[in-house]
Amino acid sequence: xxxxxxxxxxxxxxxxxxxxxxxxxxxxxxxxxxxxxxxxxxxxxxxxxxxxxxxxxxxxxxxxxxxxxxxxxxxxxxxxxxxxxxxxxxxxxxxxxxxxxxxxxxxxxxxxxxxxxxxxxxxxxxxxxxxxxxxxxxxxxxxxxxxxxxxxxxxxxxxxxxxxxx
Amino acid sequence: xxxxxxxxxxxxxxxxxxxxxxxxxxxxxxxxxxxxxxxxxxxxxxxxxxxxxxxxxxxxxxxxxxxxxxxxxxxxxxxxxxxxxxxxxxxxxxxxxxxxx
Numbered sequence: 001x002x003x004x005x006x007x008x009x010x011x012x013x014x015x016x017x018x019x020x021x022x023x024x025x026x027x028x029x030x031x032x033x034x035x036x037x038x039x040x041x042x043x044x045x046x047x048x049x050x051x052x053x054x055x056x057x058x059x060x061x062x063x064x065x066x067x068x069x070x071x072x073x074x075x076x077x078x079x080x081x082x083x084x085x086x087x088x089x090x091x092x093x094x095x096x097x098x099x100x101x102x103x104x105x106x107x108x109x110x111x112x113x114x115x116x117x118x119x120x121x122x123x124x125x126x127x128x129x130x131x132x133x134x135x136x137x138x139x140x141x142x143x144x145x146x147x148x149x150x151x152x153x154x155x156x157x158x159x160x161x162x163x164x165x166x
Numbered sequence: 167x168x169x170x171x172x173x174x175x176x177x178x179x180x181x182x183x184x185x186x187x188x189x190x191x192x193x194x195x196x197x198x199x200x201x202x203x204x205x206x207x208x209x210x211x212x213x214x215x216x217x218x219x220x221x222x223x224x225x226x227x228x229x230x231x232x233x234x235x236x237x238x239x240x241x242x243x244x245x246x247x248x249x250x251x252x253x254x255x256x257x258x259x260x261x262x263x264x265x266x267x
Binding site: 003004007008011014015018019021022027030031034037038041044045047048049050052053056057060061064065068069072073075076092095096099102103106107110111131132134135136139140143144147150151153154155157158161162 | 168169172173174175176177179180181182183184185186187188190191192194196197199200201203204207210211214215217218223224226227229230231233234235236237238239240241242244245246247248249251257
């Protein structure tokens with residue numbers, strides 16, 4: 001009971017900070033709020049008993065990716081984004097309308113389409129490192145190796161793009 | 167399971183919608199990139215929820231691979247943004263009309 005209450009509190013915090021990421025005018029504040037969102041998501045993973053991914057979320061997203069973002073933001077030294085001109089407001093209204101339709105569709109399909117989502121799952125032995133490691137190195141060995149090639153390609157691409165003249 | 171699965175999916179859909187809103191509304195290319203990260207995380211949350219509900223480890227392996235992809239994407243994307251900023255001196259996507267005409 002306490003855990004489900006904690007889930008709802010953390011979800012509210014996640015939604016609020018994600019909204020602030022999008023609506024904030026200052027890029028540095030957005031990056032810091034995005035780190036906060038990732039910490040909240042990590043707590044949600046803990047509540048869903050995915051312990052390994054909770055640690056990974058903090059290490060990779062909050063630790064590596066957001067630091068890279070903050071470096072780039074500090075490098076650019078851009079000021080606050082100015083307010084959009086009035087011409088955009090029609091497009092803004094249309095995109096907001098489409099967004100609401102999208103979210104309503106997701107919610108309706110979730111609530112109506114599948115009825116037996118309330119049944120409790122069995123005991124969870126899936127979140128620990130052993131289970132994920134076994135799946136990763138037996139069933140998903142080939143995608144794992146492809147991921148390493150992907151990282152190598154990203155490394156080479158980044159080094160090429162960081163050249164003085166491009 | 168702490169909460170019913172549908173609440174996790176609705177939370178994930180809300181986060182994804184907020185990410186789409188950021189991509190559509192904002193003009194700063196870095197904020198747009200952050201919104202893409204937000205969308206990837208929303209999908210990860212849905213995958214973890216389904217994995218917990220079905221008591222199946224496959225979803226968590228997918229999340230692991232998505233995180234790898236996100237790391238690769240961020241490194242290349244930020245390098246492209248830095249090269250773009252060096253050439254055009256702006257991060258506003260309204261002024262990036264190199265391929266127009």
